[in-house]
Amino acid sequence: MPDGITGLELDSAVRSELGTLTRPAAERVARHLVAAGQLLDDDPETALAHALAARREGYRLGVVREACGYAAYAAGHFEQALAELRAARRMTGSEHYAPVMADSERGLGRPERALELAASVERARLDHATRVELLIVEAGARRDLGQPGAALGLLDVPDLHSQAIGTSVARLRYAYADVLQELDRREEAAEWFARAAAADVDTETDADERRTALQ
Structure with missing residues (x-):
């Protein structure tokens, strides 16, 4: 990898890919x-402009x-997201883009295609967090x-009832609680929002606020 890149916030795999380009x-x-x-997170349109x-120079890099x-x-440009992530998947062979690709299909009003895409993924090739995200999208x-x-x-899978904490289990419980609320099962929804909040050690959701609103 060119020496000038060493101070940037890039992991070794990314640096390796960039090493196929000229230094400039x-x-x-x-x-x-x-x-x-x-x-x-704060300005996705500008983030997209940078990407x-x-x-322009790294289009062959996954x-x-x-x-x-x-x-x-x-940024909500779902057709573009699908095209780019399909290309990334071809280049890298990774299935880890599946949740975002499936959710992009949802964003385009194509839930059936989201389900087809999810069904085509080899779950064994996904890490735990990605499997949970794909389940939430489904x-x-x-x-x-x-x-x-x-x-x-x-959503009623063993992870939902586990003693684990962290973002993945919090998001799973949050999604479960949200469906319970849609079904007008308010007491159960409040309980599961509370369980989501207890697991959400990084405060990635508004589970506690949702629980409070149901009381």
Whole structure:
């Protein structure tokens, strides 16, 4: 990897990919990727602009197409997100883009295609957090189709009842509670929002506020 990149917030795998570019190109692409990552949550449109700038020189790199896909998704440009993440998947062979791709199909009003995509994924190739996210997206697609009961059944997995804490279990319990509220099972929903809040050690959800609102 070019020496000038070593101070940037990029992991070793990304640095390895960038090492296939010339030094000046690698420097430019790396800086755009770092900027895209830093802006993704607060300013996704600008993050996307940086990712697309990186794409001009790094379009053959999976990490660049991944950055474009995630930024497009965050900005609500779902067709663009799908195109970029399909490219990233072809380049890397990774299935870890599946939750965002499936949710992009939902964003385009195509819940059936979201379910088809989810069903095509080899779950054994996914890490735990990605499996949970894909399950949440599947449940969302069922709700889109007017099937909240089916969504609830999808989410009722061993992880839901485990003693684990952290973002994944908190998000799973939050999704479960949200479906219960849709089904007008308010007491149960409040209980599961409370369980989500207890697991949400990084405060990634508003589970406690949702619980309070149901009391």
